[in-house]
Amino acid sequence: MSASPLAPGAPRSGTTFLGLPTAPPGVGHLRGDRPFPDAARTALRDGQLRANLGRATTTIRGKRAAVVSEVPHWEQLRQAGKALKAATMARLDEHLEELERQVTARGGTVHWARDAAEANRIVTELVRATGSSEVVKVKSMATQEIGLNEALEAAGIEAVETDLAELIVQLGQDSPSHILVPAIHKNRSEIREIFSRTLPHLQGPGASPGLTDDPRQLAMAARAHLRERFLRARVAVSGANFAVAETGTLSVVESEGNGRMCLTLPQTLITVMGIEKVVPRWADLGVFLQLLPRSSTGERMNPYTSTWAGVTPGDGPQEFHLVLLDNGRTAVLADEVGREALHCIRCSACLNVCPVYERTGGHAYGSVYPGPIGAVLSPQLTGVEDNASLPYASSLCGACYDVCPVAIDIPSILVHLRAEHVEAQEKPTAEAVAFRGLARVMSSPRLWHLAQRAAGLGRLLARGRPTLPAALPPPASAWTRTRDLPTPPGRTFVQQWNEEHRS
Numbered sequence: 058m059s060a061s062p063l064a065p066g067a068p069r070s071g072t073t074f075l076g077l078p079t080a081p082p083g084v085g086h087l088r089g090d091r092p093f094p095d096a097a098r099t100a101l102r103d104g105q106l107r108a109n110l111g112r113a114t115t116t117i118r119g120k121r122a123a124v125v126s127e128v129p130h131w132e133q134l135r136q137a138g139k140a141l142k143a144a145t146m147a148r149l150d151e152h153l154e155e156l157e158r159q160v161t162a163r164g165g166t167v168h169w170a171r172d173a174a175e176a177n178r179i180v181t182e183l184v185r186a187t188g189s190s191e192v193v194k195v196k197s198m199a200t201q202e203i204g205l206n207e208a209l210e211a212a213g214i215e216a217v218e219t220d221l222a223e224l225i226v227q228l229g230q231d232s233p234s235h236i237l238v239p240a241i242h243k244n245r246s247e248i249r250e251i252f253s254r255t256l257p258h259l260q261g262p263g264a265s266p267g268l269t270d271d272p273r274q275l276a277m278a279a280r281a282h283l284r285e286r287f288l289r290a291r292v293a294v295s296g297a298n299f300a301v302a303e304t305g306t307l308s309v310v311e312s313e314g315n316g317r318m319c320l321t322l323p324q325t326l327i328t329v330m331g332i333e334k335v336v337p338r339w340a341d342l343g344v345f346l347q348l349l350p351r352s353s354t355g356e357r358m359n360p361y362t363s364t365w366a367g368v369t370p371g372d373g374p375q376e377f378h379l380v381l382l383d384n385g386r387t388a389v390l391a392d393e394v395g396r397e398a399l400h401c402i403r404c405s406a407c408l409n410v411c412p413v414y415e416r417t418g419g420h421a422y423g424s425v426y427p428g429p430i431g432a433v434l435s436p437q438l439t440g441v442e443d444n445a446s447l448p449y450a451s452s453l454c455g456a457c458y459d460v461c462p463v464a465i466d467i468p469s470i471l472v473h474l475r476a477e478h479v480e481a482q483e484k485p486t487a488e489a490v491a492f493r494g495l496a497r498v499m500s501s502p503r504l505w506h507l508a509q510r511a512a513g514l515g516r517l518l519a520r521g522r523p524t525l526p527a528a529l530p531p532p533a534s535a536w537t538r539t540r541d542l543p544t545p546p547g548r549t550f551v552q553q554w555n556e557e558h559r560s
């Protein structure tokens with residue numbers, strides 16, 4: 058262990074201190090520069106973006122539904138995943154320490170990073186020590202979360218993304234908008250334009266002309282660029298889908314083979330992993346490796362599942378470093394309701410079914426974690442006040458819960474975080490005042506009957522239509538601008554009851 062995970066004075070669980078602070082501001086990508094409603098409004102005006110998202114999410118949803126329906130015991134598998142995650146979180150400190158022992162015993166080095174800044178510093182120093190000025194990267198949410206590419210660039214180290222979609226985003230100087238398909242907002246002709254403009258072998262006098270929108274041509278252009286980078290790289294940086302405590306095994310699942318190249322060719326491998334990715338036993342992988350590919354890419358198996366433990370003399374990287382990242386996770390763990398968000402295996406199924414995500418895309422969330430899981434994870438990692446609009450970025454329809462392979466109750470966490478946000482307000486919000494008034498009215502039969510009679514006046518505004526007009530006067534307009542308010546019935550329930558039971 059090269060740095061202590063322990064915070065003096067913090068609450069303890071077993072032998073490891075828990076309750077570290079939330080992710081610090083100014084580093085990494087967990088906070089947007091605009092609240093969700095503002096950013097969403099901009100996204101909704103982009104017709105091309107909506108068309109791209111609609112097409113892509115519809116396709117992935119269909120593939121997932123088909124392969125999930127093939128598994129007769131899917132619900133039991135899902136509950137097994139949920140139970141395994143809950144049991145792991147209950148003894149997370151012990152599993153992490155076991156993981157550290159096993160990785161170290163197999164020749165790896167474990168580093169503990171309290172937050173994004175510390176993780177970036179550790180990785181930068183490790184790369185510097187190799188003398189290399191570039192690294193190849195396997196797609197990793199944790200390194201995006203901490204802003205590792207920017208930190209390496211500031212130190213004069215170039216980070217090359219090797220996942221095709223990540224490469225598109227990087228070359229286009231864009232940011233990812235989906236956990237699994239970071240360039241979901243780009244169509245083929247936009248990708249062709251980015252490649253033609255940026256890939257070195259497509260530039261200059263000797264370049265092969267006429268790159269088209271053909272997927273094979275686009276893939277081959279990226280392949281030619283990446284092959285050269287793989288072969289010359291001395292250092293690779295990866296994330297991890299899982300880490301097995303009992304064996305010290307790390308695992309990365311991917312579809313393109315770029316991960317396998319990064320994990321085997323360079324001399325030095327540095328893996329940055331959120332502490333929640335640990336599982337206790339090798340056998341636990343059997344559950345998650347069934348749940349993940351069907352939920353994410355809609356495949357029965359991942360094309361590439363790489364596992365490694367420490368270093369093997371003469372085979373693969375000869376130096377292996379594992380950076381265990383907190384960055385607000387132990388703070389999430391301390392919340393009895395919210396901690397379920399740490400069960401996430403980043404399959405992205407909840408994004409693909411979310412009616413809000415499908416219309417706004419990922420950028421509107423301002424965090425590397427978009428969609429329903431982002432709406433519950435980002436505010437907890439940063440503290441709710443730094444991402445206060447995200448728990449409201451949901452219709453609470455529950456589709457995210459229905460598809461989640463580890464049955465995370467996202468709607469309940471959203472409601473919990475909304476309550477936390479409201480309770481944190483020093484001055485009562487207009488909503489709080491309105492609900493206080495409503496509580497008063499609903500607890501007095503006389504006021505309630507008067508209110509019902511007054512509501513009947515709404516029929517005049519409706520002029521025979523089934524819903525009230527969108528432009529009710531403020532403050533009611535804030536509600537009706539985006540929702541239908543049914544026209545009050547001619548008779549209230551009590552009136553009907555009295556009339557029918559009078560005889």
Ligand code: SF4
Pocket residue numbers: 352400401402403404405406407408430457460461462463464465
């Ligand atoms: S919350 Fe569930 S559905 Fe969403 S990405 Fe995580 S594991 Fe997948």
